[in-house]
Amino acid sequence: MFVTTQFAEGAGRLWWLELEEAVAWLDRISVNVGEETIAAPASTAEEKQAAFERLYWALRRGPEERLRATVALLAEAAGVDGARLVRTLCLGWDEIAALAREPNVxxxxxxxxxxxxxxxxxxxxxxxxxxxxxxxxxxxxxxxxxxxxxxxxxxxxxxxxxxxxxxxxxxxxxxxxxxxxxxxxxxxxxxxxxxxxxxxxxxxxxxxxxxxxxxxxxxxxxxxxxxx
Ligand SMILES: [Zn+2]
The missing domain is CATH 3.20.20.370 (Glycoside hydrolase/deacetylase)
Known part of the structure; x- marks a missing residue:
C-alpha cells in the first residue's frame, strides 16, 4: 500500500475526483484551459462523460498548476468540497498504522x-x-x-x-x-x-x-x- 502523506493527514487534493464531482453537479461546462475554451453541455450521463473526458485530458496535457487551479474553479462553481472528499475517502494515519501491523501488508x-x-x-x-x-x-x-x-x-x-x-x-x-x-x-x-x-x-x-x-x-x- 503506497501512502500519500497529505491524504493520510486529511489534506491534499483528489483533483480527479473533484473534477468528476463537479461535472456530475454542473449542467454545462465552460472553462479556459490555456488558449482553449472548453464549453460543453453536461446534463445527461453521456454529455457528462464526454465533458469529463475532454476536460480531463486537456488538463492532463498541460502544467499541473493550471490543472489544479482549473479544477478548483470548477469545484467551487459546483459547490464541491474537496477537503471533504479527502476526509471521507482516504485512510487516516491510525487506520494505516493498523494495516501496517498486518504481516501481508x-x-x-x-x-x-x-x-x-x-x-x-x-x-x-x-x-x-x-x-x-x-x-x-x-x-x-x-x-x-x-x-x-x-x-x-x-x-x-x-x-x-x-x-x-x-x-x-x-x-x-x-x-x-x-x-x-x-x-x-x-x-x-x-x-x-x-x-x-x-x-x-x-x-x-x-x-x-x-x-x-x-x-x-x-x-x-x-x-x-x-x-x-
Ligand atoms: Zn495515486
Missing amino acids: TIGAHTLSHPMLAKWPAAVARREMAESKAGIEERLAVPVRHFAYPVGDPASAGAREFALAEEVGFVTAATTRPGHLFPAHASHLHALPRVSVNGLYQSEEALRAMLSGVPFLAWNRGRRVNVA
Missing part, C-alpha cells in the same frame, strides 16, 4: 501531495519522494523501501524520476506503464510496470486476459521492458 510511499513529478523542478520531485519516505517512517516506525509514482505514465515519471527514486533510497519504484514483470526488470527496479485492476476492467474474462500478458505484449509491441 507492506507500506510504501506515494509522495506528499500526489503530483505528476516529471512536470515539476527536480528539487520539488526529490522533496516529494524523500520527505514522504521519511514522514511515513517516522509516523509508522516501519522502513519504507518502495515507491509508486503518482499518475505514473511517461508524462509523470521518466528517466529523471527513476534516477531520483534510486537516489533517495527506494529499492523499487512502480510506474503505471502497463506490463508484466520479466527477469530483465532486475536492472530497472525503479521503472517497474503495473497490471492495473481498478474496477474498470473487472470482469473475470478481462482479468484472465490481463494475467495472460497477451494484451500487454500487444500494447508494448513485443517489448518486455519499457523504461525510456
